[in-house]
Amino acid sequence: MTDLGDFDWNHIRSFLATAETGSLSAAARQLGQTQPTLSRQIAALEADLGVMLFERVGRTLEITQAGMELLDHTRTMGDAANRIALAASGQATSVEGRVRITASDVMSAYILPDVLHMVRAQAPRLQIDVIASNDIRDLMRREADIAIRHVRPDQPDLIAKLVQEASGHFYATTDYLNRAGRPKSKRALSQHEFISFGDTDQMIAYLKPLGIHLSDENFRLGSQNGIVAWEYAKQGFGIAPMSQVVGDATPGVERALPGMEPIMFPIWLTTHRELHTSRRIRLVFDLLAEFLSK
Template sequence: MSAPSEFDWNHIRAFLATAEAGSLSAAARQLRQTQPTLSRQVAALEADLGVLLFERIGRSLVLTEAGADLLEHTRAMGDAAERVALAASGQAQSIEGRVRITASDVWSAYVLPEALRRIRDQAPRLEIEVIAANDIRDLMRREADIAIRHVRPDQPDLIARLVREATAHFYAASHYLDRRGRPAAKDDLASHDFIAFGDVIEMLGHLTPLGLPLTRANFRLGSQSGVVAWDYVRQGFGIAPMDDGVAALTSGVERVLPEMEPLVFPVWLTAHREVHTSRRIRLVFDILADYLSA
């Protein structure tokens, strides 16, 4: 893909809107332009770059490989341009209304606070409601405006951005390990107590393929609340897997089997497509994306 001789933000904006809306007509409505105008701008960008950015399948436009590659770069540009526009007009300070964010209870308690401070600094008149829930709240039914999930949603009216590949390890309180001994190998875990996060059978379904010699007998304590289960770990009741970032914020715990390969899980930031037309939702979405990507 060759770089255009002159940068035209209008062409980039047209491409970005079309890629995220999925059609020229929807993008034209979003940008308040005519469809032919938008089509010419996208075509001009394709001509400048010398590549095909979209393929038409039925009534929908599908990104080509070159288009998908360009999208990752233009999203960052679009987010930056939006923030500059808000800051320049002073509108960030005047944006108001309620935005509901849903995340697991552990992430709500440990990960989100710093992001919430940034939101408050940039838009002090916003009302933020955090829905701390370990089930998946339905964005289509507007049970929340923005969701932080570990699986990508497949509903066509939702947009999702992969913001992080997070890692996790096993952790326990130092005083628990002082009392019960520090495992040196996976086989040593068979004699230890574990804390269940939710359903034990489901948890074993994730842990057994890792070669861990665990059975239901290892899980004699647990909770549907991730915050409660993690506090049981902190209080010395046993071992549990935890996001490394959360563990780093928790005093008195240490990594078990520190040489073990980390558990890796995706973090998706998801919202209804209204994120493009609601400035308060877009502002919160962008701040969360920046924070979680860091």
């Protein structure tokens, strides 16, 4: 691909906003531009590159394969530009105020601490509130400044960024597997006890298309609180699904079916339009994006 440094940054910024918001209208609102202006900038970038970046399917706008390849490059440029803007407006160490992050209880307890160390090192005067909740909180009501979720929000005025396609597996303690037997196939999983993370019926329905057929009889214990449910798995009560990052790092547990393909789930980083005017939210959002994308 031609060196992106040869192109107009405004055109690239317009492409990036459209790709991440999924529509010209949302991207125009995000950038404070008119939709026709944004459309012309993307058309100019397509002409310079000699490829089509988006195509219309009915009333929706879908990114092409060439667009996906360009997106990987422009995201890196966008993050760098954001850091430059932050540095130009003042050192990160001078950023202060409160930023509220909402994430699942499991992510809040086991994954966020590493990135919070990064935030503390770069902006020691910031105050961070973590709202550990498995519910989807409404950012438009300002219940939080930044949300980390597995579903993309449907409010058009929110800024959403897909930062990772994460993977998970089924885990159990070595003692449990020695006692109950190690399953050799997905079918064999139905002979085991499972730990429920909240709604058992929803969990059964989610696993069925993956070829894993469970019933209420498999779930003798569970909790709406993900940390509690994971603790039960760590205590040998049965098998539980868990993020690979957490499961592989937990002593005493192992993958219950090591040969099974991972369960994939997206991680969306979402915030409101204040991202463009708030240094503290911009700083935390960028650090979260950088950390979670790895």
